[in-house]
Amino acid sequence: MSAHVSPVRTYVVIFLALMAGTALTVWAAFQDLGALNNVVMLTIAVVKATLVVMYFMHVRHSSRLTTMTILAGIFFLLILFSLTLADYATRDWLTVAGH
Secondary structure: OOOOOOOHHHHHHHHHHHHHHHHHHHHHHOOOOOOHHHHHHHHHHHHHHHHHHHHHOOOOOOOHHHHHHHHHHHHHHHHHHHHHHHHHHOHHHHOOOOO
């Protein structure tokens, strides 16, 4: 299996995109978007993390096994988040009056 070599231009473009994402994050931090603040920040973070994983960690040109491993990790992370959210959302169900 031969290694894929990306041109320097690709890394420069991804770096500039990450810097633009950082500037967008800073700008969004000073905006009052109400309930959308967290959604906007998480969206920017996910896009930046995806760029890092795909290009700087070379997942874009790796085998299908690597892609499946990453997708399985994301799937189990979503399971853990959903279980944590379910626990947090049902905390007040067990409160006893007067305690």
